Amino acid sequence: MMPTRPEPGLQIDGFTLGEKLHTGGFATIWEVSHPLHRLPMVMKVPTILDGYDGPTIVGFEVEQMIMPRLTGPHVPRVIGEGGFELMPYIVTERIAGVSLLALFQTAPRPLSEVLEVFARMATAVHALHRQHVIHLDLKPANFMQRPTGEMVCVDFGLSRHDHLPDLLAEEFIIPMGTFPYIAPEQYLRQRNDLRSDLFALGAMIYELSTGRKPFGEPERLKAVRRRLWRDPVPPRALRPEIPEWLQEIILRALEVDPAQRYQTAAQLNFDLSNPLQVRLTERGHKQKADGALTVFRRWRKMRRFSGFSAPASMSAQMDRAPILMVAVDLSPAMEALSERLRLSVKRMLLIQPDARVACVNIIRTSRLMIDESTDDQGNNLHVARLVGLKHWAAELDLPEDRLTCAVLEGSDPGAVLVDHATANKVDHILMGARGHSNTRRYLGSVSSHVVAQAACSVTVIRLGTGDTRTQTEELPPAQQPVAPMATP
Amino acid sequence: MRIAILTDIHANLEALGAVLADATACSVGRFAILGDIVGYGPDPAPCVDRVADLVSKGAICVKGNHDEAAVDGPDASFTADARAAIVWAAKQLTAAEKQFLAQLPLRQSDEDMLFVHASAHTSADWIYVTSAHKAMPSFRVCTERLIFCGHVHIPALIHRDLAGRVRQIDFPIGKPIPLLQSRRWLAVVGSVGQPRDGSPLASYAILDRATNELTFRRVPYDTAATVQKLRSAELPETLALRLIRGR
Numbered sequence: 239m240m241p242t243r244p245e246p247g248l249q250i251d252g253f254t255l256g257e258k259l260h261t262g263g264f265a266t267i268w269e270v271s272h273p274l275h276r277l278p279m280v281m282k283v284p285t286i287l288d289g290y291d292g293p294t295i296v297g298f299e300v301e302q303m304i305m306p307r308l309t310g311p312h313v314p315r316v317i318g319e320g321g322f323e324l325m326p327y328i329v330t331e332r333i334a335g336v337s338l339l340a341l342f343q344t345a346p347r348p349l350s351e352v353l354e355v356f357a358r359m360a361t362a363v364h365a366l367h368r369q370h371v372i373h374l375d376l377k378p379a380n381f382m383q384r385p386t387g388e389m390v391c392v393d394f395g396l397s398r399h400d401h402l403p404d405l406l407a408e409e410f411i412i413p414m415g416t417f418p419y420i421a422p423e424q425y426l427r428q429r430n431d432l433r434s435d436l437f438a439l440g441a442m443i444y445e446l447s448t449g450r451k452p453f454g455e456p457e458r459l460k461a462v463r464r465r466l467w468r469d470p471v472p473p474r475a476l477r478p479e480i481p482e483w484l485q486e487i488i489l490r491a492l493e494v495d496p497a498q499r500y501q502t503a504a505q506l507n508f509d510l511s512n513p514l515q516v517r518l519t520e521r522g523h524k525q526k527a528d529g530a531l532t533v534f535r536r537w538r539k540m541r542r543f544s545g546f547s548a549p550a551s552m553s554a555q556m557d558r559a560p561i562l563m564v565a566v567d568l569s570p571a572m573e574a575l576s577e578r579l580r581l582s583v584k585r586m587l588l589i590q591p592d593a594r595v596a597c598v599n600i601i602r603t604s605r606l607m608i609d610e611s612t613d614d615q616g617n618n619l620h621v622a623r624l625v626g627l628k629h630w631a632a633e634l635d636l637p638e639d640r641l642t643c644a645v646l647e648g649s650d651p652g653a654v655l656v657d658h659a660t661a662n663k664v665d666h667i668l669m670g671a672r673g674h675s676n677t678r679r680y681l682g683s684v685s686s687h688v689v690a691q692a693a694c695s696v697t698v699i700r701l702g703t704g705d706t707r708t709q710t711e712e713l714p715p716a717q718q719p720v721a722p723m724a725t726p
Numbered sequence: 727m728r729i730a731i732l733t734d735i736h737a738n739l740e741a742l743g744a745v746l747a748d749a750t751a752c753s754v755g756r757f758a759i760l761g762d763i764v765g766y767g768p769d770p771a772p773c774v775d776r777v778a779d780l781v782s783k784g785a786i787c788v789k790g791n792h793d794e795a796a797v798d799g800p801d802a803s804f805t806a807d808a809r810a811a812i813v814w815a816a817k818q819l820t821a822a823e824k825q826f827l828a829q830l831p832l833r834q835s836d837e838d839m840l841f842v843h844a845s846a847h848t849s850a851d852w853i854y855v856t857s858a859h860k861a862m863p864s865f866r867v868c869t870e871r872l873i874f875c876g877h878v879h880i881p882a883l884i885h886r887d888l889a890g891r892v893r894q895i896d897f898p899i900g901k902p903i904p905l906l907q908s909r910r911w912l913a914v915v916g917s918v919g920q921p922r923d924g925s926p927l928a929s930y931a932i933l934d935r936a937t938n939e940l941t942f943r944r945v946p947y948d949t950a951a952t953v954q955k956l957r958s959a960e961l962p963e964t965l966a967l968r969l970i971r972g973r
Contacts, residue, residue, distance in 0.1 A: 295888060295908070303904045321907040322888060401901040403883070408893055 242325040244268055244283045251320060253281060253329060264294050264395065270329055272317070278332035279317055283325065296409045297395030298326055303402055304394045305330070308369055311388040312362035333382040333390050342378040342442075346449035346477060349484070356443050357510045362389040363439060364503035364663060367432050370400035370552050374429060376438035377416045378445075398429050400552040417459075418451045422466050422494050423546045425459075431548045432555055433496035436506055440491025440499075447484065448476040452492060466494060466543060467536035472524040483513045486522030496546050501559035501592050504663040508561060508594065508642075511662065517639040559592035560665035565655055565688075566599050567670055568626045575670040576630060579699050582668055583634060595636060597643045598658060599627045600651040620645055652687030659692055667692055671700045727935045728753060731915050733760035733843070733876025735777070736792070737767030737815060738919030738969075741928040742776060744947035745918050752932055752943075760876040760915065761790025761843035763827070765808060766965050767919050768955035770796070770815040774823045781826075789830035790843040790877065791852040797828045803852070807962040814961060839933075840870035844877040852877060858884050858894045861912045865892060872905060872933075873912040880923040881916035881931070881942050885909045902939035913940060920965075926972035 242248070244266060248255045256269035259280060270281040284298040305328060306316045314330035341347070341355070359381060366373055373380070375396040382390045396414050398404055406414065407429055415424050421437035428434075444452040452470035456462050473480045473488055487509050493499045500506040509516050516522075528536075549555035564583055566576055587593055601623060623645045631643055648654035659667055671685040685698045730749035735742050749757070757780050764770040781787050795804065795812045796819060804812065819827075832849040833842040840846060845853035847863035855861050855875055861884040864873055881899075886892045887909050897903050905911045916929025923929075927944035934941070953966045 292889070299906050299908055302908075303906060326908070401898050402903060403895040403897050405895075408895065 241323075244281070244325065244327075250325060250327070251318060253279075253318065253327075255281065264297065269332070272329075275317055277317075278334070279329050280332045281327050281329045283327045286326075292409060295322070295326075296405050298328075300397060300405055301328060301394045302326075303405075304371060304397050304399050307399070308366070308371065308394075310365050310369075311384065311386075312365040312390055314390055314392060333392075334385050335383055337392075338378040338381040338383065338389075342446060345446045347446055349447065349480065352443065352447045353484075353510055353513075355446065356439070357507055358383070358387065358389045359442070360439060360503045360507035360510065361663070362391050363435050364507060366391055367435070367503055367552060367556065372398045372400075372430070372432045372552065373435050373438075374398055374424065375415055376435055376442070377419050378442060400430075404429060417456045417462050418445075418453060420462060421496070423496060423548070425462050425466070426543070426545050428545055428548055431496050431546070432503075432552050433499050433501065436491050436500050436503060437493075437496075439503070439506065440488055443484075443488050444470065444473055444492065447480055447488070448473050450476060466540040467533055469528050469533070471527045474524075475526055481513070482518055482522040483509075483516040485524070486516055486518055489521040489524065494540075496548070502556055504561055504665075505559060505594055508596070508662055512642055512644070515642040515644075517637075519639075558590060559594070560590055561594045561596060561663060562586060562590075563596045563598060563655075563659050563662070563664040563667045565667065565669035566597055566627060566630055567672075568599055568623065568630065572670065572672070575672070575699065575701050578701060579668060579670045580630065580633060582697065582699055586666075586668070587634070587636070592640075594640050594642070595631070595634060596662060596664065597627055597631045597641070598655070599623050599643075599645050600654055601645060601647045602651055603647050603649050620647075650687075652684045652691065655684070655688050656691045659694060665694050667694060667696045669696070669698060671698045673701070727755050729756045729758055729933045729935065730754040731758045731760065731841075731874050731913075731931045731933060732918050733874075733915045733930075734762040734790070734879055734917035734919060735759070735767075735773050736762055736917065736919035737764050737770040737773050738928075738947075738952055739767075739769035739772050739776075740949070740952045741919045741945075741947045742773055744945045745928050745930050746776075748943065748945045749930070749932065754932060757785035758841050758874065759785060759787040760841055760874060761788050761830070762792045762876065762917075763790070764796045764812070764815045764819070765792030766811050766968075768952065768959050768961065770818050771820065771823055773919075774819065774826060778823075778826050786834050786836065786841050787830055788834050788841050788843055789827065789832055793827040793830060797824050807964050811961055811965060814959065835868075835870055838871040840868050840873045842873070842875050844875060846873055846875070854878050855882070855884075855912065855914055856880075858892045861894075862892050864912055865910055871907075871910050873910075874915060874931075874933075875912065876915050876917065878914050878922075879917040879920060880914065881929055882914040883940075883942075884912045884914075886911075897942065899942050899944055902934065902937070902941045904937070904939050905933075907938065911940075916942070920968060921972045922968070924971075924973050926969060 244255055246255055246257060253270045253272050258266055258268055260267040265282050265284045268281045270279050284294050286294055302319050314333060316330050318329040320327045373391055380391060380393045382392055384390060419438040419441045421434035423431055424434050441452050453465050470492060473485050491499055491506060624643060627643045631641055646654050646658055667688060669685055671683060689696045732745060759777055763773050763777050777787060792812055796816050800809045800812050842849050845855050845864050847867045854877055856878055865886045882894060883897050884892060884894045913931060915931045918928050918930055921929050926949055928947050929944055932941045932943060949969050953969055956966045
């Protein structure tokens with residue numbers, strides 16, 4: 239089945255093996271070189287036991303299917319691969335640096351570091367999800383950090399691609415994953431929910447901020463089942479300096495029912511980057527783990543539980559739960575426009591029921607002079623705008639955890655909006671455009687700048703002359719066409 | 727190089743035209759037709775002519791049971807509707823068209839691919855490959871890594887892993903599926919001219935040799951026009967209903 243064994247100096251398909259870098263449970267990692275590829279590379283060779291070693295072989299086949307389809311800075315680039323006739327292997331770029339395992343061994347870490355690391359991890363996981371892949375084995379050892387800061391996810395041997403047949407589901411009847419981080423639904427052998435990855439992220443933030451794994455280190459599979467009813471000790475009980483909002487984020491990510499968790503990695507990341515906007519619930523205030531009676535009741539409910547409802551597909555899940563950014567102009571002259579804008583947002587919420595809405599308002603600052611932060615009457619401009627924005631958003635009738643309001647400042651409003659959208663992984667921007675004029679045509683309006691520069695879909699609402707028509711503009715890469723704005 | 731694999735055209739010229747146009751738009755460079763060009767449908771002669779034209783330009787083509795019946799007469803396995811349609815079709819075909827059908831081989835192989843109408847095991851018995859179990863003999867009797875067949879009118883994908891286990895897998899329509907080098911694959915390509923999986927859309931597949939990926943595609947065509955022709959030719963009404971319902 240595998241006639242050739244890897245050894246230093248071995249030549250295969252033009253690759254020359256150097257030293258062995260790592261020996262893992264299922265594979266060895268080798269440094270390799272190739273005359274046509276100048277970048278540093280590594281070769282992963284599965285360790286196949288004599289006879290038929292099903293799990294290793296299928297896991298490797300899954301990696302060979304999925305990895306070449308992934309692109310971007312958050313995955314290692316694939317250079318070459320080999321089949322089982324001679325020696326199975328995958329050659330990828332070598333990520334400089336080590337895995338996060340070393341960092342996690344020094345947990346707990348300072349909170350500022352925890353937040354930075356997790357925003358980067360959530361960004362990487364969101365990038366995978368956008369490419370239709372659920373990792374399903376997220377753990378510190380499977381994250382590497384590039385020298386430029388981006389996290390890279392490695393080891394796709396247990397992953398699931400939404401558009402590919404799931405070779406693993408048909409192969410094994412036991413759940414797969416790493417016990418301390420595996421989500422309850424993975425224990426129940428559900429392999430089609432991207433929110434499983436968010437549970438693993440939650441378990442890791444818990445560990446890095448408290449120094450303890452939320453569910454300990456179960457050695458046997460049966461012990462993993464406990465997490466269906468046994469809640470973890472709240473992080474603040476272990477480390478009081480953890481703010482309530484961080485505990486809220488961690489415990490929400492660790493909810494047993496996927497429907498109660500964050501719905502996408504981008505939404506988790508949004509809360510990590512906007513801590514003041516996190517709405518606190520019982521989760522954030524919790525001081526100790528639930529008592530015996532509560533746990534017993536949950537046990538009685540969950541002991542025969544067989545599965546959670548999973549989203550129809552990954553893209554359906556991502557489309558249900560986008561982040562919408564709404565840029566609102568609060569000036570009195572623009573009242574009609576901002577009303578029309580609110581109507582459009584309401585319509586989008588009908589078709590995207592789990593959407594988060596981020597309302598923003600821009601204070602334009604001048605490039606050269608120092609701006610006054612108060613108006614003539616001494617009112618703080620920033621606070622006044624925030625109050626106005628919240629008032630505008632109140633009519634959307636959204637619960638607090640799905641609505642955020644922020645006032646941004648900058649000399650170039652278009653650039654500020656685009657930067658804010660990029661930083662918060664916004665899926666769709668809605669904004670109004672003031673009327674037509676020749677000045678705008680030649681100098682460019684804020685909305686045209688945003689339409690040209692944003693990496694997401696942009697809908698521009700405009701009041702027509704004398705009537706109340708709306709006009710929409712769409713830009714690729716749109717994930718899904720947006721329902722047309724009907725004329726009232 | 728991309729190869730479009732078509733099967734069970736069944737004298738449906740509208741469906742064949744739509745599939746060929748779609749394949750061309752997908753930059754297909756080569757065609758393989760897995761038999762049953764005639765039977766059931768209202769346009770046997772034009773369909774044979776288009777396939778013969780593709781074959782003269784290098785397409786692979788094998789014989790199906792309806793092609794055989796159009797020349798030699800239907801055997802006992804034909805239902806009443808199928809029998810009526812094939813007897814009618816035989817009258818529409820010229821001697822040259824019948825000669826084209828008669829000379830088609832039962833199977834053709836090319837590099838690591840085998841093309842056959844039904845099961846690769848005793849091809850002339852026209853055995854339906856409807857499950858992983860029914861696919862096992864096909865893997866046994868040949869050495870090619872990829873086997874393509876039709877006859878069932880319902881698309882399916884079956885693989886055989888390194889340990890020799892044969893399984894059928896679910897796959898998404900319209901998305902490329904990598905045919906892992908470490909496994910052998912049998913694809914039952916759905917029918918161009920008479921789909922039976924509940925969707926009336928014409929079915930075919932594209933194999934990308936460079937990336938080793940197979941994509942099952944579904945193409946809309948003018949079903950109403952074909953149904954109209956079937957009724958004008960006074961062929962059994964059940965055949966028309968089948969096209970409308972896709973089963």
